[in-house]
Amino acid sequence: MNCExxxxxxxxLHLTKIVNGEKTEYHICEQCAHEKGDVFTGFHNFSxxxxxxxxxxxxxxxxxxxxxxxxxxxxxxxxxxxxxQFSKSGRFGCSDCYTFLxxxxxxxxxxxxxxxxxxxxxxxxxGGKLKIRKELEQLKQxxxxxxxxxxxxxxxxxxxxxxxxxxxxxxx
Amino acid sequence: xxxxxxxxxxxxxxxxxxGPDSDIVISTRLRIARNLRQHPFxxxxxxxxxxxxxxKVTEVSDSEAMRKRHQLQVIxxxxxxxxxxxxxxxxxxxxxxxxxxxxxxxxxLREDESVSIMVNEEDHIRIQVLxxxxxxxxxWEIGTKIDDIFxxxxxxxxxxxxxxxxxxxxxxxxxxxxxxMLHLPALVMTQQISRILQAINQVGLVVRGIYGEGSEAxxxxxxxxxxxxxxMSESDILSNxxxxxxxxxxxxxxxxxxxxxxxxxxxxxxxxxxxxxxMYARTVESKEAAQRLSDVRLGIDLGIIPDVxxxxxxxxxxxTQPGFLQHHAGQKLTPDQRDERRARLIxxxxxxxxxxx
Ligand SMILES: [Zn+2]
Ligand SMILES: [Zn+2]
Numbered sequence: 328m329n330c331e332x333x334x335x336x337x338x339x340l341h342l343t344k345i346v347n348g349e350k351t352e353y354h355i356c357e358q359c360a361h362e363k364g365d366v367f368t369g370f371h372n373f374s375x376x377x378x379x380x381x382x383x384x385x386x387x388x389x390x391x392x393x394x395x396x397x398x399x400x401x402x403x404x405x406x407x408x409x410x411x412q413f414s415k416s417g418r419f420g421c422s423d424c425y426t427f428l429x430x431x432x433x434x435x436x437x438x439x440x441x442x443x444x445x446x447x448x449x450x451x452x453x454g455g456k457l458k459i460r461k462e463l464e465q466l467k468q469x470x471x472x473x474x475x476x477x478x479x480x481x482x483x484x485x486x487x488x489x490x491x492x493x494x495x496x497x498x499x
Numbered sequence: 500x501x502x503x504x505x506x507x508x509x510x511x512x513x514x515x516x517x518g519p520d521s522d523i524v525i526s527t528r529l530r531i532a533r534n535l536r537q538h539p540f541x542x543x544x545x546x547x548x549x550x551x552x553x554x555k556v557t558e559v560s561d562s563e564a565m566r567k568r569h570q571l572q573v574i575x576x577x578x579x580x581x582x583x584x585x586x587x588x589x590x591x592x593x594x595x596x597x598x599x600x601x602x603x604x605x606x607x608l609r610e611d612e613s614v615s616i617m618v619n620e621e622d623h624i625r626i627q628v629l630x631x632x633x634x635x636x637x638x639w640e641i642g643t644k645i646d647d648i649f650x651x652x653x654x655x656x657x658x659x660x661x662x663x664x665x666x667x668x669x670x671x672x673x674x675x676x677x678x679x680m681l682h683l684p685a686l687v688m689t690q691q692i693s694r695i696l697q698a699i700n701q702v703g704l705v706v707r708g709i710y711g712e713g714s715e716a717x718x719x720x721x722x723x724x725x726x727x728x729x730x731m732s733e734s735d736i737l738s739n740x741x742x743x744x745x746x747x748x749x750x751x752x753x754x755x756x757x758x759x760x761x762x763x764x765x766x767x768x769x770x771x772x773x774x775x776x777x778m779y780a781r782t783v784e785s786k787e788a789a790q791r792l793s794d795v796r797l798g799i800d801l802g803i804i805p806d807v808x809x810x811x812x813x814x815x816x817x818x819t820q821p822g823f824l825q826h827h828a829g830q831k832l833t834p835d836q837r838d839e840r841r842a843r844l845i846x847x848x849x850x851x852x853x854x855x856x
Contacts, residue, residue: 340707419667421539422537434666440672440731445672447675450655451647485653
């Protein structure tokens with residue numbers, strides 16, 4: 328497969344962009360990527376900065392002038408990175424950027440990963456709390472259905488378990 | 500192992516073992532990206548902030564829990580010279596970014612070099628596991644246990660919705676990048692490779708050629724890795740990669756059998772010509788070396804060349820790289836000098852193997 332930019336050299340960089348479930352693929356060669364301002368020092372360092380900022384430039388939310396309307400640039404309060412700086416570099420400044428740039432990131436994640444929600448490993452420390460929270464949700468649903476079907480003994484049992492879990496949550 | 504030995508030994512110990520499917524899968528690599536909460540990412544960090552991260556990470560690597568499993572040696576990037584860095588890059592132990600651009604970068608290396616942990620690369624911590632052959636699950640087991648030890652002692656940047664928070668949005672979520680290095684000469688010779696590469700793009704995986712001076716895949720080596728890190732669990736990512744790699748391995752085997760059955764003479768001719776050139780040439784460019792070594796490797800795997808260990812080829816892939824050649828020579832070399840040394844190195848190595856038999 329040849330490069331989509333120059334059409335001459337073989338394409339060695341492949342990027343899949345996903346917009347609303349629709350996939351678009353880019354295939355370009357290293358040299359063209361270079362000329363577009365990318366830095367390639369080796370295959371391992373496959374940098375997609377440039378392509379990434381290409382994706383960010385088409386952010387529809389940026390076009391409706393929200394930033395200028397509020398007159399206050401979207402910015403990370405911890406490290407000071409603004410959304411427009413982020414869209415140029417394609418890199419976050421600190422882990423709080425994820426909070427402050429918030430919802431703006433969803434379209435980007437959807438394009439890169441086809442998804443916005445993590446569903447993998449959870450650090451053990453957080454794992455405990457997360458697990459309890461999930462269990463609580465399930466118990467509350469069970470409680471409601473027992474109440475609805477007038478199974479009050481079972482409902483009382485659920486209520487006690489919920490209380491115990493809530494205490495455990497408060498302690499941890 | 501001393502710092503010096505890491506540089507001089509062309510072998511990472513892991514290369515000596517032959518893993519499953521090692522006729523096609525050269526190596527399996529797993530990388531886990533992690534960051535510390537309340538520390539700016541390395542790209543923005545000041546020197547003293549970077550130093551603090553190195554201190555915190557090395558403290559954990561010195562902890563009893565870690566030492567029980569892994570003896571890790573710390574190498575600080577500002578304490579080794581550019582050539583030594585390049586050797587580490589060619590051995591795949593550090594990235595070019597850590598070697599060239601990071602400030603206060605460091606790497607924690609396990610003696611057998613199957614584990615290397617980069618500190619202050621693009622992310623604070625990048626745990627890398629490198630194993631010979633096709634061993635995705637084993638690589639994950641090793642990596643995730645190291646991750647657990649760090650997690651117990653450090654405050655990771657993690658978010659319930661986004662998962663592990665990384666410097667680049669392409670790594671967020673699981674933070675894992677798993678890859679296998681595949682040797683696919685028969686799929687290249689039968690011109691099926693581009694069809695396969697196209698199909699791979701459609702399942703959230705990506706393929707790259709191994710590094711080289713040119714842009715194309717050197718020596719018919721391809722690195723297959725996952726592209727998506729958010730929204731898929733680690734086991735989904737690994738089994739997806741496993742399944743696709745499995746299929747490619749089978750297709751390569753079919754193509755090899757086809758070539759043997761239908762074009763045996765011309766295949767043998769090609770392999771022995773390459774073998775002959777490597778045994779006698781006085782100067783070899785890196786690109787040609789990679790191609791010829793690929794032919795010889797195929798000859799070994801098909802039983803056409805009986806007396807050479809495929810492991811010698813793995814070794815030569817590393818030692819014929821520019822950084823290694825120059826480090827071995829103890830001086831900077833011009834491209835011509837490198838081509839000459841490369842030819843000599845290959846000749847000597849193949850002869851040693853032959854005379855041992
Ligand atoms: Zn091009
Ligand atoms: Zn920030």
